[in-house]
Amino acid sequence: MTICTNPRTQSVSRDIGGRKLTIETGWMAKQAAGCAVVSYGETVVMSTVVDGGERDMGFFPLTVDYREKTFAAGKIPGGFFKREGRPTTKEILAMRLTDRSVRPMFADGYQNEVQIMSSVLSFDQENEPEILSMIASFAALHLSAIPFEGPMGAVRLGWVDGNVLINPTHTILQDSSNRLDLTMAATGDAIAMVEAGAGELPEAEVLKALRAGHEVCRTICEMCDELRSLVEAPEKLEVPAPEEDSESLDKVRQILDDAQIRQALLTQGKHDRYAAKEALLEQVLATVPEGEESEEADALRDRLKKAFSKTCNDTERQMILEGVRTDGRDTKTVRPIDIQVGLLPRSHGSVLFTRGETQALVTSTLGSTDDEQFLDGLREETMKNRFYLHYNFPPFSVGEARPIRGTSRREYGHGALAERAIRPMLPEHEDFPYTLRIVSDILESNGSSSMASVCGGSLSLMDAGVPMKKAVAGIAMGLVMEGERYVILSDILGSEDHYGDMDFKVAGTDEGITALQMDIKIKGLADSILEEAMNQALQGRLHILGKMQEALDGPRQRLSAYAPINMSVKVPPSKLGFLIGPKGANIRKLQEDFGVNVNILDDDGLVQVSGKPQEQVEACIQMIRDQTKEITVGTRYKGKVTSVKPFGCFVDLGGGQEGMCHISELAEERINEVTDVCDVGDEVEVVVVSVDPQGKVRLSRRVALLPEDEIAAAIEGAQRPSGGRGPGRGGNFRDRDRGDRRGGGRYEDRGDRRGGGDRDRGRGRDDFRRDRRNRDDFRGDRDRDRDRDRDRDRRGRDEYRRERRDRQRGEGY
Numbered sequence: 001m002t003i004c005t006n007p008r009t010q011s012v013s014r015d016i017g018g019r020k021l022t023i024e025t026g027w028m029a030k031q032a033a034g035c036a037v038v039s040y041g042e043t044v045v046m047s048t049v050v051d052g053g054e055r056d057m058g059f060f061p062l063t064v065d066y067r068e069k070t071f072a073a074g075k076i077p078g079g080f081f082k083r084e085g086r087p088t089t090k091e092i093l094a095m096r097l098t099d100r101s102v103r104p105m106f107a108d109g110y111q112n113e114v115q116i117m118s119s120v121l122s123f124d125q126e127n128e129p130e131i132l133s134m135i136a137s138f139a140a141l142h143l144s145a146i147p148f149e150g151p152m153g154a155v156r157l158g159w160v161d162g163n164v165l166i167n168p169t170h171t172i173l174q175d176s177s178n179r180l181d182l183t184m185a186a187t188g189d190a191i192a193m194v195e196a197g198a199g200e201l202p203e204a205e206v207l208k209a210l211r212a213g214h215e216v217c218r219t220i221c222e223m224c225d226e227l228r229s230l231v232e233a234p235e236k237l238e239v240p241a242p243e244e245d246s247e248s249l250d251k252v253r254q255i256l257d258d259a260q261i262r263q264a265l266l267t268q269g270k271h272d273r274y275a276a277k278e279a280l281l282e283q284v285l286a287t288v289p290e291g292e293e294s295e296e297a298d299a300l301r302d303r304l305k306k307a308f309s310k311t312c313n314d315t316e317r318q319m320i321l322e323g324v325r326t327d328g329r330d331t332k333t334v335r336p337i338d339i340q341v342g343l344l345p346r347s348h349g350s351v352l353f354t355r356g357e358t359q360a361l362v363t364s365t366l367g368s369t370d371d372e373q374f375l376d377g378l379r380e381e382t383m384k385n386r387f388y389l390h391y392n393f394p395p396f397s398v399g400e401a402r403p404i405r406g407t408s409r410r411e412y413g414h415g416a417l418a419e420r421a422i423r424p425m426l427p428e429h430e431d432f433p434y435t436l437r438i439v440s441d442i443l444e445s446n447g448s449s450s451m452a453s454v455c456g457g458s459l460s461l462m463d464a465g466v467p468m469k470k471a472v473a474g475i476a477m478g479l480v481m482e483g484e485r486y487v488i489l490s491d492i493l494g495s496e497d498h499y500g501d502m503d504f505k506v507a508g509t510d511e512g513i514t515a516l517q518m519d520i521k522i523k524g525l526a527d528s529i530l531e532e533a534m535n536q537a538l539q540g541r542l543h544i545l546g547k548m549q550e551a552l553d554g555p556r557q558r559l560s561a562y563a564p565i566n567m568s569v570k571v572p573p574s575k576l577g578f579l580i581g582p583k584g585a586n587i588r589k590l591q592e593d594f595g596v597n598v599n600i601l602d603d604d605g606l607v608q609v610s611g612k613p614q615e616q617v618e619a620c621i622q623m624i625r626d627q628t629k630e631i632t633v634g635t636r637y638k639g640k641v642t643s644v645k646p647f648g649c650f651v652d653l654g655g656g657q658e659g660m661c662h663i664s665e666l667a668e669e670r671i672n673e674v675t676d677v678c679d680v681g682d683e684v685e686v687v688v689v690s691v692d693p694q695g696k697v698r699l700s701r702r703v704a705l706l707p708e709d710e711i712a713a714a715i716e717g718a719q720r721p722s723g724g725r726g727p728g729r730g731g732n733f734r735d736r737d738r739g740d741r742r743g744g745g746r747y748e749d750r751g752d753r754r755g756g757g758d759r760d761r762g763r764g765r766d767d768f769r770r771d772r773r774n775r776d777d778f779r780g781d782r783d784r785d786r787d788r789d790r791d792r793d794r795r796g797r798d799e800y801r802r803e804r805r806d807r808q809r810g811e812g813y
Contacts, residue, residue: 002022002024002039003024003037003039003044003121003122004024004026004027004028004037006026006027008026008027009024009025009026009027010024010025010026010227010230010231011023011024011025011227012024012223012226012227012230014219014220014223016040016155016166016167016216016219016220017165017166017167017168017216018166019040019041019127019167020039020040021038021039021040021135021220021223022038022039022040023036023037023038023135023136023139023223023224023227024036024037024038024039024227025037025139025140025143025227025231026231028046029046029048032048032049032050032140033048033049033050033051033140033144033145033146034048034049034139034140034141034142034143034144034146034233035047035048035049035140035143036135036136036137036139036140036143036227037121037136038132038133038135038136038139039132040127040132040167041124041126041127042122042123042124042127043120043122043123043124043126043127043128043129043132044072044120044121044122044132045118045119045120045121045129045132045133045136046118046119046121046136047116047117047118047119047133047136047137047139047140048116048117048118048140049114049115049116049117049137049140049141049144049146050114050115050117051112051113051114051144051145051146052112052113052114052115053112053113054111054112054113055111055112055113056111057111060103060106060110060111060114061111061112061113061114062099062102062103062106062113062114062115062116063113063114063115063116064095064096064098064099064102064115064116064118064137065087065095065115065116065117065118066087066091066094066095066098066117066118066119066130066133067084067087067091067117067118067119067120068088068090068091068120068123068129068377068378069084069119069120069121070084070377070378072120072121072122072123072129072378073123073125073378073379073380075378078376088375088377089412089416090375090377092409092412092413093412093413093416094118094129094130094133095409096409096412096413097130097134097154097183097185097193097195098116098118098133098134098137100193100519101134101138101152101154101185101192101193102116102137102138102141102148102152104192104520104521104522104523105148105149105150105152105187105192105523106146106147106148106149107147107149107237107239108239108241108242109239109240109241109242110146110147110237110239112146114146116137116140116141118133118136118137120133120378123378125170125378125379125380126169126170126171127167127169127170128156128167128170128173129378130156130183131154131155131156131167131183134154134183134185135153135154135220138150138151138152138153138154138185138220138224139151139223139224139227142224142225142227142228142233143224143227143228143231143233144233144234145233145234145235145236145237146236146237147236147237147238147239148236149523150187150221150224151187151188151220151221151224151225151228152185152186152187152192152217152220152221152224153185153186153187153216153217153218153219153220153221153224154183154184154185154186154217154220155167155183155184155213155216155217155220156168156181156182156183157180157181157182157183157184157209157212157213158172158173158178158180158181158182159178159179159180159198159201159205159209160172160175160177160178160179161177162205164180164208164209164212164213165178166212166213166216179198179199179200179201180196180197180198180199180201180205180206180209181196181197181198182194182195182196182197182198182206182209182210182213182516183195183196184196184210184213184214184217185217186213186214186217186218187217187221187523188217188218188221188222189523190523190525190526191210191214191518191525191527191530192520192523192525193518193519193520194210194516194517194518195417195516195517195518196420196513196515196516196517197420197421197423197424197514197515198424198508198512198513198514198515198516199424199512199514200424200470200508200509200511200512200513200514201512201513202511202512202513203512203513203531203534203535203538206513206516206534207527207530207531207534210527210530211527214527245303245306245307248303248304248306248307249307249310249311251284251287251304251307252284252304252307252308252311253311255283255284255287256280256283256284256311258315260280261280261311261312261315262315262319263276264276264277264279264280264312265277265312265315265316265319265326266324266326266328267326268327268328269357270357270446270493270494271399273326277312280308281305281308284304284307284308285301285304285305287304288300288301288304313499316495316496316499317480317482317499317500320480320487320489320496320500321480321482321485321487323487325489325493325496326493326495326496327356327493331487331488331489331490332490332536332539332540333490333491334355334475334490334491334540334543334544335355335356335357335358335491336355336356337353337354337355337544337547338352338354338355339351339352339353339354339459339547339548339550339551339552340352340551341459341463341551341552342463343361344363346562347363347364347365347560347562348363348364348365348366348464348465348559348560348562348563349363349364349365349460349461349462349463349464349465349466349560350362350363350364350460350463351456351459351460351463351551351552352456353452353455353456353459354444355448355452355455355491355544356446356447356491356493357444357445357446357447358442358444358445358446358447358448358449358452359442359443359444359445359452360440360441360442360443360449360452360453360455360456361440361441361443361456362438362439362440362441362453362456362457362459362460363438363439363460364436364437364438364457364460364461364463364464364466365436365437365438365439365464366434366435366436366464366466366559366560366563366564366566367434367435367436367437367564367610368434368435368564368566368597368599368608368610369433369435369597369599369601369608369610370435370597370599370610371435371437372384372385372386372435373385373386373388386429386434386435386436387419387422387423387426387435387436387437388419388436388437388438389415389416389418389419389422389437389438389439389440389453389457390415390437390438390439390440391411391412391414391415391418391440391442391449391450391453392407392411392439392440392441392442393408393410393411393414393442393445393449394441394442396443397442397443397444397445397449398445414449414450414453415440415453417450417454417505417507417515417517418438418440418450418451418453418454418457418474418507418515419438420514420515421454421472421474421507421508421514421515422438422454422457422458422461422472422514423514424469424514425458425468425469425470425471425472425509425514426461426466426468426469427466427467427468427469431467432466432467433566433567433568433608434466434566436461436466438453438457438460438461440452440453440456440457445494446493446494447476447491447492447493447494447496447497448474448475448476448491448492448497448505450474450476450505450517451473451474451475451476451505451507452474454472454473454474454507454515455472455473455474455544455548457472458471458472458473458548459471459548459551459552461555462552462554462555462556463552463556464556464559464560464563465555465556465557465558465559465560465563466555467555468555470509470510470511471509471545471548471549472507472508472509472514473507473508473509473541473544473545473548474505474506474507474508474515474541474544475490475491475505475506475507475537475540475541475544476491476492476497476503476504476505476506477489477490477492477502477503477504477505477506477533477536477537477540478492478496478497478500478501478502478503478504479500479501479502479504479520479525479529479533480496480499480500480501481501481522486529488529488532488533488536490536490537490539490540491540500521501520501521501522502518502519502520502521502522502525502533503517503518503519503520504516504517504518504519504530504533504537505517505518506534506537506538506541507541508541509545510541510542510545518530564610564611564612565610565611565612565613565614565617566608566609566610566617567608567609567610567617567618567621568601568606568607568608568609569606569607569609569621569624569625570604570605570606570607571605571607571624571625571628572605572628572630573603573604573605575605575627575628575630576600576603576605578627578628578695579600579607579624579627579628580600586627586656590620590623590624593620594609594611594616594617594619594620594623595611595616596609596610596611596616596617596620597609597610597611598620598624607624609621609624623655624655625655626654626655626656626657627655627656627657628655629654629655629657631653631657631659631688631691631697632688632691633688633689633690633691633715634687634688634711634712634715635687635688636685636686636687636688636704637651637653637654637685637686637687637688637699638683638684638685638686639651639652639653639654639658639683639684639686640652640681640682640683640684641678641679641680641681641682641683641684642658642680643680644674644675644678644679644680645674646663646674647662647663648660648661648662648663648665648666648674649661649666649674649678651684651686651699653697657697658697659686659688659696659697659698659699660696660697660698660699661684661686661698661699661700661701662698662700664702665689665698665699665700665701665702665703665718666678666701666702667701667702667705668702668705677701678701684701685701685704686699686700686701686704687699687700687703687704687711687715689703689715689718689719690718690719698718700714700715700718702714702718703715703718
């Protein structure tokens with residue numbers, strides 16, 4: 001689907017994953033250095049790239065922005081301003097996907113500021129826009145003059161019943177049968193970036209998915225090349241390769257020999273190692289004449305610092321290729337692990353996880369439905385998140401002092417990775433109805449604090465008593481590659497991440513992978529190296545899981561004493577309105593009376609009660625059961641009389657529900673006043689004789705006094721509007737013994753009418769007259785009520801409302 005019909009528009013299309021993928025360019029955003037619009041189904045994303053000119057910033061100034069405009073889904077933003085604001089977590093994570101993919105792919109020496117901006121223009125609720133934004137960004141870069149060493153492609157993968165799914169729809173991704181959600185980017189030759197969550201998927205199956213995804217990426221690379229040829233794209237900028245300052249390097253080598261540098265690098269302890277390197281740097285800088293503060297002297301110092309850093313970098317890489325790491329380990333050994341569980345007395349779950357010089361204090365908190373996170377975006381429905389992990393990386397963790405300016409993109413990314421790793425092993429919400437929050441505060445960092453957060457998060461949940469399916473551990477793998485030589489490293493240090501060529505994080509259980517994240521600094525990674533890295537990561541993960549089991553071999557048998565008690569009850573959906581009450585009055589009263597939180601989870605009648613102590617939660621649950629129980633005809637109750645009226649009395653049936661017993665149903669014989677049988681506070685036994693569509697309940701004390709074998713017929717008779725009753729009291733039996741009609745009627749024994757009235761016509765007519773008299777009395781009461789209404793301002797408001805409520809209740813029966 002080409003969305004722009006202008007004749008200058010050029011497009012290419014391919015069938016990918018059973019749908020048509022189209023990339024177009026040529027008419028929209030023509031002043032950008034490159035623009036591409038990608039369509040898939042009815043989801044459309046536009047990406048632009050701009051070369052902002054050279055910036056001397058000491059690093060490559062690349063900025064990636066991704067925004068989901070709500071008009072794309074036919075929605076208006078919420079909030080007071082009705083305008084999109086700061087990026088959401090979902091948008092930030094999408095930015096990182098593109099940034100991590102393209103950053104290594106620019107020509108060496110290129111230092112111009114580059115800005116990539118992606119906007120979702122249309123969203124069909126099924127085809128996810130993040131992948132399309134990656135493809136559009138890659139295509140825009142490839143179409144521009146920016147020295148991007150593409151093309152690149154991106155794809156999202158699922159896995160169901162052994163089959164790899166290409167760009168699965170949202171429905172499939174959310175289905176319980178899907179065990180993989182993997183996003184990858186690749187060139188035609190090698191994989192460049194991987195981000196994945198999985199449901200204990202074996203390494204072999206993940207590799208199978210990666211290979212299938214790479215084929216799709218190759219197809220997209222061909223599309224980008226074809227589109228570039230169609231539009232006659234500008235030639236790529238030629239960037240001169242950065243010249244190596246051989247003079248400064250030689251000078252450093254003259255001052256320091258290889259043994260000195262190696263000795264400094266092998267110093268144990270991160271800060272001691274830094275101090276040893278700093279001492280060597282001082283020796284190098286001491287060669288600059290003292291007291292010379294000219295610009296040339298400053299420039300010389302800068303060159304010597306860069307040369308010294310490169311020398312240390314090259315030496316460390318060479319040592320690793322020789323099998324020697326700076327902390328003395330071999331390539332597969334995991335650093336010493338220390339675990340302290342239950343560290344904080346009032347936290348629901350806590351653990352201090354230390355691996356080498358990386359330390360994470362991880363806590364878990366259990367909450368109720370009120371603590372769920374609402375995710376509002378392009379989706380038609382507002383999503384609820386019942387589990388979230390927050391990762392914090394304070395500057396003191398690396399011995400620095402710097403301003404705190406909110407959560408960084410890196411913190412969002414590391415938190416999302418750890419959350420993705422743990423989520424598949426959580427209990428089902430129906431079995432464990434809690435909202436879960438993990439906070440990982442990094443106290444020390446020297447390599448893979450995100451994987452420490454995975455280990456600590458899993459342990460803290462088990463310490464809180466969460467019935468985890470299995471423990472989850474993670475490990476970060478590294479790579480140093482020179483030509484055909486390479487070494488894969490387990491549990492990398494910070495320097496090995498910085499100077500190395502790969503940061504490959506793998507998390508999972510003893511049976512399979514639950515999360516992956518791979519970033520590389522080279523132009524791509526061969527499939528065989530990736531397979532070897534995954535197998536080596538498995539051995540490291542099993543070692544860490546063993547250490548975790550020594551500290552805590554399973555979830556605690558009981559929840560923390562400070563955790564709330566969450567219990568659920570199912571009520572009839574038709575009773576939800578009654579449970580809530582007018583403007584929420586009933587549900588508020590339950591919360592105030594029992595000191596708990598009451599939440600209706602869905603329209604099917606699932607209600608959650610949260611609080612403590614447990615006795616109060618259970619008492620509230622019982623009250624809800626009583627309030628919402630289905631009252632059925634024939635059910636027998638023993639309840640107290642709550643009020644007495646001329647037409648009958650009201651009886652409490654429990655849980656705030658009550659029914660009305662008409663005066664004619666209070667006794668077998670006729671009574672003149674309700675108080676002749678009962679009064680307020682008396683306990684009476686009644687049987688339900690009818691429940692109308694509005695839920696109003698009619699009761700009968702008379703029926704409750706009958707023998708069991710007569711009750712069914714008596715109930716049937718009592719349900720008639722005429723007030724007909726069981727045997728001997730009207731209903732189907734009302735014509736018995738009515739006497740002679742004196743004119744040849746159908747019945748023989750009706751007796752003398754005596755001036756138009758039947759003699760001894762039976763109780764049915766007496767009942768009818770009495771009911772009519774009661775109704776007339778009630779109408780008279782109603783007329784008198786109207787008169788009293790005129791004078792209601794002279795009485796208290798509460799009295800007036802009470803009389804009106806009683807009157808309405810009587811009319812309803």
